[in-house]
Amino acid sequence: MSQNSIEVHNLSVAYNRIPVLWDIDFELPKGQIIGIVGPNGSGKSTLLKAIMGLIPLSSGFAKIFDKELDLVRERVAYVPQRESVDWDFPATVEDVVRMGRYKKGKLFNRLSSIDKHLASEAIEKVKLTPYKDRQISQLSGGQQQRVFLARALTQGADMYVMDEPFVGVDVATEKTILELLISMKNEGKTVVIVHHDLQTVSDSFDYLVLLNTRLIAHGPTKEILTEENLQATYGGQLNLLSKIRNIIKNKDFPMREKGFEDK
Amino acid sequence: MIERIIYFFSDPIAQKVILGVAIIGAISGVVGTFSFLRKKTLIADAISHSVLPGVCIGFIFAGTKDPILLMIGSLVIGWFSVWIIDYISSTTKLSEDTSIALVSTLFFAIGSVLLSFISKSGNAEQSGLKNFLFGKAATMTAFDIQVFAIVSIGILLIVIVFFKPFQIVCFNLEFARSIGVKVRRIEFLLSTLTVLTVAIGIQAVGVVLMSALLIAPAASARYWTNKLPIMVFIAAIFGMLSGVMGVMFSTIKDNMPTGPWIVFALFLFTLLTLLFAPKKGWFSIRKRNKLNSRKIAEENILKIIYHLKEEGNSTISFGNFLEKRTMDTILLEKTLNYLVDIGFLKDSKKLFTLTENGELEAARIVRSHRLWELYLTKRMNFKDDHIHGTAETIEHLITPEIEKELLKELDFPTSDPHNKEIPYA
Ligand SMILES: Nc1ncnc2c1ncn2[C@@H]1O[C@H](COP(=O)(O)OP(=O)(O)O)[C@@H](O)[C@H]1O
Ligand SMILES: [Mg+2]
Numbered sequence: 001m002s003q004n005s006i007e008v009h010n011l012s013v014a015y016n017r018i019p020v021l022w023d024i025d026f027e028l029p030k031g032q033i034i035g036i037v038g039p040n041g042s043g044k045s046t047l048l049k050a051i052m053g054l055i056p057l058s059s060g061f062a063k064i065f066d067k068e069l070d071l072v073r074e075r076v077a078y079v080p081q082r083e084s085v086d087w088d089f090p091a092t093v094e095d096v097v098r099m100g101r102y103k104k105g106k107l108f109n110r111l112s113s114i115d116k117h118l119a120s121e122a123i124e125k126v127k128l129t130p131y132k133d134r135q136i137s138q139l140s141g142g143q144q145q146r147v148f149l150a151r152a153l154t155q156g157a158d159m160y161v162m163d164e165p166f167v168g169v170d171v172a173t174e175k176t177i178l179e180l181l182i183s184m185k186n187e188g189k190t191v192v193i194v195h196h197d198l199q200t201v202s203d204s205f206d207y208l209v210l211l212n213t214r215l216i217a218h219g220p221t222k223e224i225l226t227e228e229n230l231q232a233t234y235g236g237q238l239n240l241l242s243k244i245r246n247i248i249k250n251k252d253f254p255m256r257e258k259g260f261e262d263k
Numbered sequence: 264m265i266e267r268i269i270y271f272f273s274d275p276i277a278q279k280v281i282l283g284v285a286i287i288g289a290i291s292g293v294v295g296t297f298s299f300l301r302k303k304t305l306i307a308d309a310i311s312h313s314v315l316p317g318v319c320i321g322f323i324f325a326g327t328k329d330p331i332l333l334m335i336g337s338l339v340i341g342w343f344s345v346w347i348i349d350y351i352s353s354t355t356k357l358s359e360d361t362s363i364a365l366v367s368t369l370f371f372a373i374g375s376v377l378l379s380f381i382s383k384s385g386n387a388e389q390s391g392l393k394n395f396l397f398g399k400a401a402t403m404t405a406f407d408i409q410v411f412a413i414v415s416i417g418i419l420l421i422v423i424v425f426f427k428p429f430q431i432v433c434f435n436l437e438f439a440r441s442i443g444v445k446v447r448r449i450e451f452l453l454s455t456l457t458v459l460t461v462a463i464g465i466q467a468v469g470v471v472l473m474s475a476l477l478i479a480p481a482a483s484a485r486y487w488t489n490k491l492p493i494m495v496f497i498a499a500i501f502g503m504l505s506g507v508m509g510v511m512f513s514t515i516k517d518n519m520p521t522g523p524w525i526v527f528a529l530f531l532f533t534l535l536t537l538l539f540a541p542k543k544g545w546f547s548i549r550k551r552n553k554l555n556s557r558k559i560a561e562e563n564i565l566k567i568i569y570h571l572k573e574e575g576n577s578t579i580s581f582g583n584f585l586e587k588r589t590m591d592t593i594l595l596e597k598t599l600n601y602l603v604d605i606g607f608l609k610d611s612k613k614l615f616t617l618t619e620n621g622e623l624e625a626a627r628i629v630r631s632h633r634l635w636e637l638y639l640t641k642r643m644n645f646k647d648d649h650i651h652g653t654a655e656t657i658e659h660l661i662t663p664e665i666e667k668e669l670l671k672e673l674d675f676p677t678s679d680p681h682n683k684e685i686p687y688a
Contacts, residue, residue: 052440099430
C-alpha cells in the first residue's frame with residue numbers, strides 16, 4: 001500500500017509541437033489539500049488535463065493511487081475551469097449536479113432515487129438549495145463554481161482535482177468552498193487545487209507544487225515557500241526556455257528526435 | 264384560400280408528401296438541437312453541401328433514384344467530409360472555419376459537375392436528381408417515405424438511449440472524458456445522425472438549404488425552455504410545422520421547389536420566437552421595462568411626498584410635485600391615481616396625503632436610498648457629492664434581504680451622509 005495520490009513521471013505535453021510542460025516529475029501525498037500554483041499560462045490546466053487523461057502526452061506518464069487512470073476513474077472527480085463550458089446550455093443547477101452520478105457503463109440507465117438524493121445533498125452542502133431549479137446562466141460566477149463543486153461531490157470520489165475553483169468567486173463563497181475542502185480533507189479525501197495566485201487562500205494548502213512550464217519545487221507548504229522558489233515561479237527566470245520555445249515555434253523543430261528515443 | 268387548404272389536406276398524394284416532410288422536419292429538429300448545442304452549426308451546413316456528390320454517385324451506381332443507395336452514398340461522403348474537415352484543421356494551421364468552407368465548397372462543386380454529367384447522359388430519371396439542389400417534396404415516393412420513417416425511428420431510438428452521453432458531451436466534453444465516456448465515439452455517432460438526417464431531408468429540402476432545417480428549429484426552441492428534453496421536443500415541433508407549412512406554401516404555384524418555402528416557414532417561427540418568447544422575447548422585454556418604469560415612477564412619487572412631509576407639508580398638490588421634480592404630467596396623474604387605488608394615497612379634491620400604508624412604503628424607499636448612499640461612502644469610498652445619482656437607480660432594486668444585509672453591515676445607522684435621518688418603521 002503506497003502513500004501516493006498522484007505520481008507523475010517524465011511528463012511532457014506540447015500543443016502543436018510547442019512544449020507547454022517539460023519533463024515534470026513528482027509524487028503527491030494522500031489526504032491533504034495540495035495546491036498546484038503558477039502564473040497564468042504556466043501549464044497548470046494542462047497538467048491537470050494530462051493527469052486526467054484528457055490530452056495526449058508527448059512523453060512520460062501519470063498514475064493515480066499507483067494505478068492506471070482507467071482502473072481508478074471512479075475514485076477521482078475532475079472539476080474543469082469554469083470558463084471551459086458555455087453556461088447558456090439548457091440545464092438547471094440540479095441537472096448539472098446530477099451529471100455527477102453519470103457513471104461509465106451506467107450511462108444508459110435511469111438515475112436511481114439514491115442518485116437523486118446524493119445530488120440534493122451535494123447541492124445543500126454548497127448552499128445552493130434555493131437555486132436548484134435555476135437555469136445555470138442566471139447564476140453568479142461564485143454560484144457556478146459551486147455548481148461544479150457540487151457535481152464533483154456527487155461523484156463520491158476519494159480525490160478531487162479542481163481547476164481554479166476560486167476564480168470569479170466572492171469572499172463569502174471563497175469561505176464556503178474552503179470550509180468544504182477542509183471538511184473533505186478531514187474525511188480522508190485528497191484535494192488537488194490549481195490556483196494562479198499565492199496571495200490568497202494559499203495558507204490553506206498543506207502541500208504545494210510550484211509550476212512554470214517546468215517543475216520549480218514541490219513539498220510541504222512551509223518548506224516550499226521560499227523567496228528563491230517564488231522568484232523562480234513568478235520571476236523572469238524562464239528566459240532561455242521561452243527562447244527555445246520560440247525557436248521551436250518558428251522553425252517547426254520536433255520536440256523529440258525521431259529514431260533517437262531513450263531506451 | 265381555406266378551400267385550397269382543405270383540398271390540399273384531403274388529397275391522398277398531398278397527404279403522403281405532408282407525412283414525409285413532417286417526419287423530416289421533426290427528426291431534423293431533434294438532431295439539429297445537438298449540433299446547435301455543440302456549436303457545430305457550420306459542420307451541419309458543410310455536411311449537407313458535401314452530400315451532393317454522394318447522391319450523384321449513388322445514382323450513377325443504381326441508375327435510378329433508389330432511396331437506400333442514395334442514403335448509403337450520402338453516408339459515405341458525409342462521413343468522409345467530417346473526417347477530412349477534422350483532419351485538415353488538426354494537422355494544418357488552417358482554422359476549423361476555413362477547412363469547413365474549403366471542404367463544403369469543393370464537395371459541392373464536385374457534386375454539381377457530376378450532376379451535369381448525369382443530365383448529359385440523358386437518363387430518363389435525371390430530372391428528379393436536379394431537385395436535390397433546392398428540394399421538391401412531391402418527388403418523394405411512398406417507398407422513399409417508408410425508408411425515411413424507418414431511419415427516423417432508428418435515429419429517435421438512438422437519441423433516447425444515448426441521451427445522457429449526448430448531453431454531457433454537448434455541455435462539458437472534458438468532464439465526459441474524465442468519467443470515462445468515449446467522447447470520440449459519441450461525437451462520431453452525433454455526426455452520423457446528422458449525415459443520416461441530411462440524407463433523409465435533401466430530397467424535400469435540398470442540399471443548399473438543408474442546414475437551415477437542422478439549426479433554425481433548435482435556435483428558436485432554445486428561447487422557449489431551459490430544459491434539454493423539452494428543447495428537443497419543441498425543436499421537433501417547429502421543424503415539423505415548418506416542413507408542412509413550407510409544402511403548403513409551395514403548392515401555390517406548380518413546379519416550385521419546396522426548400523425555399525420551408526426556410527420561409529422556419530423564418531416565421533424564428534420571428535415569432537423573437538417577438539413572443541418568455542423573458543428574452545421582444546414583448547416580454549417591453550412588458551418588463553414598462554413594469555420597471557412604473558415601479559420607479561411610483562416609488563419616486565412616494566419619496567417626493569415623504570421629502571415634502573419632512574419639510575412640513577402633509578398635503579400635496581400637483582404644483583408641489585412639479586416644483587420638486589420635472590415629470591411628465593400624464594405619467595404623474597396616472598401614477599397618482601394608481602397609488603390612490605392601491606391605498607397608498609388619499610385624494611381629496613386633487614390634494615394628496617399619505618395613508619398609513621403609504622407612509623410605511625415611502626419610509627422604506629427613503630431608507631433604502633439613504634442606506635445605500637451610506638454604504639457607498641463608507642464601504643466603497645465614494646465621495647459624498649458623487650453618490651446621489653447611483654443611489655437613485657439602485658434604491659428601486661433593493662430587496663428586503665439586501666436591506667437586512669445593509670443594516671447589519673452598517674450597524675443600524677441613524678443618519679445618511681447628508682445628515683438626513685434614516686427612517687425606521
Ligand atoms: N488547446 C490548446 N492549443 C494550443 N495551445 C494551448 C492550448 N491550451 C493551452 N495552450 C497554451 O499552453 C500554455 C499553458 O496553458 P494552460 O495549461 O491553460 O495554463 P494555465 O492553466 O497555467 O494558465 C499557454 O501558453 C496556452 O496558451
Ligand atoms: Mg488554467
